[in-house]
Amino acid sequence: MRRLEFKTPKMTRVFWVSFFISYLLVLIAIYGIVTTPQDIFDVTSKIEVQTAFKLATVRLAVAGLGLLVYPALLWCSLKWSKYFVVSVTAWAIAMYLDDYLVLYRVIEYPDRGVIVFFQATRPLLILSLIWMSFELSMKPKDRR
Amino acid sequence: MNRHKLNDEEMSALLEAFSDARVDRSTGVSQSTIFKLCVVLVNIYILFFITTYILLRENLIVAINPDMLDEKFLTVFHGRAYVMFWLWAAFNISLYFNLGFRLVALSSLIYVLNSTVDSFFVFHESFNFTLAPYFSAFIATRPLFILALIVIMFLHKTATAKRHAADFR
Numbered sequence: 001m002r003r004l005e006f007k008t009p010k011m012t013r014v015f016w017v018s019f020f021i022s023y024l025l026v027l028i029a030i031y032g033i034v035t036t037p038q039d040i041f042d043v044t045s046k047i048e049v050q051t052a053f054k055l056a057t058v059r060l061a062v063a064g065l066g067l068l069v070y071p072a073l074l075w076c077s078l079k080w081s082k083y084f085v086v087s088v089t090a091w092a093i094a095m096y097l098d099d100y101l102v103l104y105r106v107i108e109y110p111d112r113g114v115i116v117f118f119q120a121t122r123p124l125l126i127l128s129l130i131w132m133s134f135e136l137s138m139k140p141k142d143r144r
Numbered sequence: 145m146n147r148h149k150l151n152d153e154e155m156s157a158l159l160e161a162f163s164d165a166r167v168d169r170s171t172g173v174s175q176s177t178i179f180k181l182c183v184v185l186v187n188i189y190i191l192f193f194i195t196t197y198i199l200l201r202e203n204l205i206v207a208i209n210p211d212m213l214d215e216k217f218l219t220v221f222h223g224r225a226y227v228m229f230w231l232w233a234a235f236n237i238s239l240y241f242n243l244g245f246r247l248v249a250l251s252s253l254i255y256v257l258n259s260t261v262d263s264f265f266v267f268h269e270s271f272n273f274t275l276a277p278y279f280s281a282f283i284a285t286r287p288l289f290i291l292a293l294i295v296i297m298f299l300h301k302t303a304t305a306k307r308h309a310a311d312f313r
Binding site for chain 2: 054058087093094098106
């Protein structure tokens with residue numbers, strides 16, 4: 001049986017900047033959801049905001065799991081981390097498309113500073129993920 | 145004086161040297177029957193989805209429960225049909241040219257999984273299966289559609305895989 005080897009991957013500086021941005025933005029989103037006041041589920045609150053909150057909680061729970069898995073994969077196997085990042089990128093784009101093209105009448109994100117900031121920086125998160133996907137896919141095997 | 149033009153023998157030798165590459169590009173990759181069945185299933189599902197949306201939007205078929213077709217629900221249906229159409233186009237083009245097909249199939253699979261989860265959390269309280277048979281049919285067959293996409297991703301053979309198999313033999 002092959003033993004697991006932990007090696008620091010040789011990636012470019014842009015990759016590590018993208019890595020840092022992705023982590024920072026997802027952590028900000030998790031913080032925004034966790035610290036949202038509970039009165040969001042009052043009867044006075046809009047149904048669209050409640051739906052968006054429920055959806056965001058589920059999505060961020062999965063994203064939080066991804067945050068834990070990704071470094072372990074990156075240090076163990078570049079092949080599997082490539083598949084992982086490509087899948088996460090596709091998921092992030094699918095969520096973005098869904099929010100702005102499909103669910104824009106059904107959901108409404110809470111009007112809080114942290115969440116507004118996260119919404120504004122979502123394209124940057126997707127861009128960082130795309131960069132990591134490209135770098136992991138295009139990197140020659142001998143330079144890994 | 146230097147001779148610049150190639151004679152017939154030299155030209156034949158050159159063509160012979162690249163004959164393998166020409167054969168590989170000209171012949172298609174033969175996919176398994178299960179793969180072909182899954183591709184047909186995916187195409188039928190998406191085609192029916194888009195057709196149902198167009199028929200309902202244009203009032204060409206009667207909606208069993210008109211309340212289901214409120215503005216919000218129709219907006220979501222419109223968005224899904226729109227995205228599905230472009231995924232469908234990308235899926236078939238990449239399959240025809242055998243270029244980046246797995247990536248397109250993976251993206252389609254992730255989009256479908258995400259939209260299923262989103263729809264569940266958005267509509268599970270207001271949706272009634274008996275009052276919306278068209279949508280119920282799509283929801284009931286969704287696992288089959290997802291399974292077909294997974295099978296397609298794993299069974300797809302690329303031209304490179306075929307060359308490796310030929311080299312191994």
